[in-house]
Amino acid sequence: MPEAGLPDFAADLARALDALEAPRVDIPVIQPAEPFLDMAGEDLRRRIFLTESETGESLCLRPEFTIPVCRAHIAENVATPRRYSYLGQVFRQRREGGNEFYQAGVEDLGEPDEARADARAVSEARSLIAQLTPGADLKIILGDQSVFEAVVAGLGLPAGWQKRLIHAFGNGPALDAMIARLANPDASAQPDASVAGFLARGDVAGLEAHIEQVMQETGYSTHASRSPAEIAARLIGKQALDATRLSPGALDALKAFLALDVAFDRAAPALSDFARHAGLDISLAQQAFEARLDALSERGEDLSSIRWRAAFGRPLDYYTGLVFEISAGAHNLVLAGGGRYDRLMELLGAQEPIPAVGFSLWLDRIESVRAGK
Amino acid sequence: MTLTVALPSKGRMKDDAIAVFARAGLTVSAIGNDRSYRGRIDGIDDVEVAFLSASEIAREVGAGAVDFGVTGEDLVRESLARADERVEITARLGFGNADVVVAVPDIWKDVDSMADLGDVAADFRSRHGRRLAIATKYWRLTQSFFSTRHGIQLYRIVESLGATEGAPASGAADIIVDITTTGSTLKANHLRILSDGVILRSEACLVRARKPGHDDDPRVAALIEAVRSAG
Numbered sequence: 255m256p257e258a259g260l261p262d263f264a265a266d267l268a269r270a271l272d273a274l275e276a277p278r279v280d281i282p283v284i285q286p287a288e289p290f291l292d293m294a295g296e297d298l299r300r301r302i303f304l305t306e307s308e309t310g311e312s313l314c315l316r317p318e319f320t321i322p323v324c325r326a327h328i329a330e331n332v333a334t335p336r337r338y339s340y341l342g343q344v345f346r347q348r349r350e351g352g353n354e355f356y357q358a359g360v361e362d363l364g365e366p367d368e369a370r371a372d373a374r375a376v377s378e379a380r381s382l383i384a385q386l387t388p389g390a391d392l393k394i395i396l397g398d399q400s401v402f403e404a405v406v407a408g409l410g411l412p413a414g415w416q417k418r419l420i421h422a423f424g425n426g427p428a429l430d431a432m433i434a435r436l437a438n439p440d441a442s443a444q445p446d447a448s449v450a451g452f453l454a455r456g457d458v459a460g461l462e463a464h465i466e467q468v469m470q471e472t473g474y475s476t477h478a479s480r481s482p483a484e485i486a487a488r489l490i491g492k493q494a495l496d497a498t499r500l501s502p503g504a505l506d507a508l509k510a511f512l513a514l515d516v517a518f519d520r521a522a523p524a525l526s527d528f529a530r531h532a533g534l535d536i537s538l539a540q541q542a543f544e545a546r547l548d549a550l551s552e553r554g555e556d557l558s559s560i561r562w563r564a565a566f567g568r569p570l571d572y573y574t575g576l577v578f579e580i581s582a583g584a585h586n587l588v589l590a591g592g593g594r595y596d597r598l599m600e601l602l603g604a605q606e607p608i609p610a611v612g613f614s615l616w617l618d619r620i621e622s623v624r625a626g627k
Numbered sequence: 628m629t630l631t632v633a634l635p636s637k638g639r640m641k642d643d644a645i646a647v648f649a650r651a652g653l654t655v656s657a658i659g660n661d662r663s664y665r666g667r668i669d670g671i672d673d674v675e676v677a678f679l680s681a682s683e684i685a686r687e688v689g690a691g692a693v694d695f696g697v698t699g700e701d702l703v704r705e706s707l708a709r710a711d712e713r714v715e716i717t718a719r720l721g722f723g724n725a726d727v728v729v730a731v732p733d734i735w736k737d738v739d740s741m742a743d744l745g746d747v748a749a750d751f752r753s754r755h756g757r758r759l760a761i762a763t764k765y766w767r768l769t770q771s772f773f774s775t776r777h778g779i780q781l782y783r784i785v786e787s788l789g790a791t792e793g794a795p796a797s798g799a800a801d802i803i804v805d806i807t808t809t810g811s812t813l814k815a816n817h818l819r820i821l822s823d824g825v826i827l828r829s830e831a832c833l834v835r836a837r838k839p840g841h842d843d844d845p846r847v848a849a850l851i852e853a854v855r856s857a858g
Contacts, residue, residue: 292758295780296770300708414746421749428778446736468734472817478798480735480747484754488747489737571749571781601752 259343260356261621263386267358268341270382276337276360281322283343287314289321293572293601301347315345320595320612321602323361328604334364351618358382359592359614363599369542371611372576372594373549379590379613380555383580387589387623390582394559396518397566398546399423400575401525404539405511408532409504411436414495424567424577433508436500443496449489461486507532514564519557522547546576572598576611587619629673630846633687633696636664636678640831643722644697650857653850674846682706684834689713691836695850701727701806701829705767716832718855723831725806727768729824732795732802733817740822741777744802748781751801762787762794763804765826772804772826792816 271278287304291312303315316322319340327336341358360378365371376396383392402423406416415436422428445453448468452461465482469475476482500508510532516524522544529536551557568577577593592613599608634648634655635641645655654669655676666676677693684696689707697720704710731738738744751759759782763769766784773779785800792812794800804826807813813820833854841847 291783295758295774296782296784297774297780299766299784300770417749418742418746421745422778425778443739449736465734465736472734473796474732474734474817475796475798479732479755479795479801485735485737492737492743569778569780571752 259354261617263620263624264341264356264617267382267386267615267617270385271339271341271358271360274337274339274360274378276339276362279323279326279338279340281316281319281326281340281342283316283345284313285316285322287312289325289602290314290317293321293598294570303345303347303353316342317346318344319357319359319614320361320598324363324599324602324610327361327363328599328602334608335362335366336364337362356617357614358617359612361610361612363610364608365611366609368575368594368609368611369545369549371609372546373553373555375576375592375611375613376550376560376578377553377555379578379580379592379615382615383582383589383620386620387582390623392559392589393561393581393586394578395561395563395566395581396576396578397424397563398539398543398576399567399573401536401539401543401564402511402567404536405508405532405534408534408536409500409508411500412491412494412498414491415498421571422569424565424573425569426565428569429512429565433500433505436498437505439497439499445489445493453489453493458486458490461489503532507534512565514562516562517558518547518550518560518562521557521562524562542575568593572596572601578613583623587623588616589620589623590615628840629675630695630844630850631675631677631693632668632850633677633679633684633693633698634666635681635684635697637680640681640697640723641678643831644720647697647720647722647854647857651853652857653853671846674850688834688836691838694836694838694841694847696834696836697831698834699723699725699829700832701725701765701768701827703832703834704827705765708767713837715835715837717835717851718833720831720833720854723829725808725829726825727765727804727806727827727829728813728820729772729826730792730803730805730807730813730818730820733819735819738821741779741824744821745777745779748779752781758783759802760785760800761802761804762791762800764788764791765804765806768826769804792818 290298302317305313307313323338323340338361343354344357345354347353362371362375380394403420406419418432422432449461452464462482465485466476511528514524525540525543566577572595573593574596575594579588580590581588590613594611596609599610634644648655655666656669657663658665658667664678666678668674681698682702684698685702685706687693688696703714707713738747748759761769761782762785764787769784787794791803791805793816794803796816
């Protein structure tokens with residue numbers, strides 16, 4: 255008898271996963287909540303099912319698999335490269351659809367050939383979805399944060415602004431607000447009178463000493479939170495940030511880049527045309543981009559069926575490069591999502607950088623596409 | 628059917644609410660002794676008054692257990708998800724004024740706005756090995772202001788049920804989201820409200836549970852009209 259709620263195609267999917275050279279992992283349903291909240295932010299709190307252990311530890315029903323799979327990998331100190339697959343229930347508070355549904359996916363940890371690993375993730379996700387939804391018209395959208403990072407660096411913005419823009423990548427309204435602000439800086443902001451003198455004289459040591467003295471006088475610890483050195487450094491950097499204005503040419507380049515939306519077989523020439531017109535040297539990012547393109551070609555993927563959207567990203571700070579989504583059906587349901595999250599393993603406590611890429615499939619949505627909804 | 632109006636059960640809020648009702652021509656009296664938790668409106672038989680704590684009132688109106696309540700907008704928006712679908716703020720009453728604000732240590736001279744705070748939050752983990760910690764009892768208001776309005780995700784809420792303004796100095800949190808009336812408590816604790824850090828300008832409100840039966844109930848319209856004219 256099938257497990258309650260498990261879709262009827264689960265056995266086929268399990269066999270397909272077994273063929274992927276990615277051993278299945280078992281992840282407990284009850285998980286410590288901290289790592290999820292720490293990685294994804296407080297906003298997640300409203301969308302997960304939280305409870306508490308008898309000793310006060312915050313626990314939740316697993317809302318996804320990537321973080322627990324990565325934590326298990328780190329805890330067991332497994333050699334890389336290593337791939338894992340999973341298939342099981344996840345629990346989230348959703349406005350639409352049930353609160354418990356199934357996900358399956360693959361995490362690929364430590365593969366040094368990033369182009370190959372990226373292409374493999376896209377290709378495996380596409381092929382699994384194609385097997386499960388025969389005849390469905392699949393839309394694949396792909397984005398790449400590392401290209402955006404190269405463009406932003408090429409525009410010669412101060413480091414603080416680069417960070418802001420990269421942090422907002424994937425969040426359209428936030429990015430638009432920043433671009434508007436870069437076109438029209440607000441020159442009215444003046445530093446606080448108590449520090450203006452130090453700033454005008456460029457007296458960093460004096461500024462730090464002043465901040466430290468005020469903190470001590472007002473009973474604030476100089477090390478529990480932001481230190482005098484950190485506040486002083488950002489005060490100095492902020493003057494440059496506030497004054498930063500992008501030239502009309504650079505603004506146009508940024509907007510032109512974010513508007514790029516082309517079929518993937520046209521993506522390499524579109525990117526190099528863009529770089530030439532904008533006068534930007536982003537050749538390293540271009541090479542990586544093209545290597546991934548080639549790797550997808552070698553796997554036999556039809557590049558004309560994939561769209562590259564330059565502004566497509568996820569505003570989570572552990573995503574670093576590739577992101578993709580596969581959708582289908584009348585309502586364009588997202589059936590699979592994935593991406594590269596090179597920063598996650600270290601954030602979770604890995605001792606050294608471990609490149610990582612993965613994808614997950616939404617089985618409830620696949621089921622509705624199969625049912626023709 | 629009896630209409631139930633929940634009023635604050637103690638303190639200034641209770642006195643001010645009863646005064647507004649009196650100006651509206653609705654004399655509230657307690658049933659039994661002064662400390663009773665039930666009351667009536669003189670001359671109107673089918674309206675019942677329940678005296679509850681202000682935060683209970685927000686919850687009870689949200690659940691539709693009472694028809695009307697007088698309570699702070701901050702409590703309504705904090706205790707109810709999608710508050711506007713469940714309740715209607717029918718009148719602002721001009722007392723119980725308080726702002727829910729984001730305040731940082733005044734010595735953070737580089738942080739004037741939410742955008743500055745966003746920069747600090749984004750870097751916090753790599754500098755300090757932990758996320759920026761916000762002490763507050765306003766979980767919901769904080770989350771929607773930071774996440775939805777300002778796109779700031781990377782912070783942690785540290786629950787604080789009292790003396791929130793002391794959390795940054797004691798090291799329990801880095802910044803706070805709290806309620807303030809005059810700002811003097813924040814100042815005394817060397818905290819400063821961000822230039823765009825006012826989450827909500829709250830005051831006491833007459834709040835109605837959205838119940839279908841209210842639409843053609845003349846008592847409902849009359850009560851709203853009377854309180855509005857007195858508010």
